[in-house]
Amino acid sequence: MGEDQAMMKNLTKKKGIASIEELREITIEGEATLIACQMTMDLFEVKQEELIDGPELGGAATYLEVATKSDINLFI
Numbered sequence: 001m002g003e004d005q006a007m008m009k010n011l012t013k014k015k016g017i018a019s020i021e022e023l024r025e026i027t028i029e030g031e032a033t034l035i036a037c038q039m040t041m042d043l044f045e046v047k048q049e050e051l052i053d054g055p056e057l058g059g060a061a062t063y064l065e066v067a068t069k070s071d072i073n074l075f076i
Helices: 003-014 020-029 038-043 060-067
Strands: 035-037 056-058
Touching: 035 038, 035 060, 038 056, 056 060
Parallel strands: 035 056
Antiparallel strands: none
8 A cells, every 4th residue: 555545544534534445335335326537547547447346437428417317426
């Protein structure tokens, strides 16, 4: 684990914020749709095989299509 990752993990634990793993589990239980940004993946040379299981690939148009039909959405 890199120094930045360790710092973030310690900070979220100290502040009582759910871990990425916990947030992912809650998201799956809530039947949310995860959309991985294809442009960001291309920019950082991330391959689909490197992602966790579950996210769809898409861009802004894909996100907007889903978001406009949703009660709640979060763009990170």
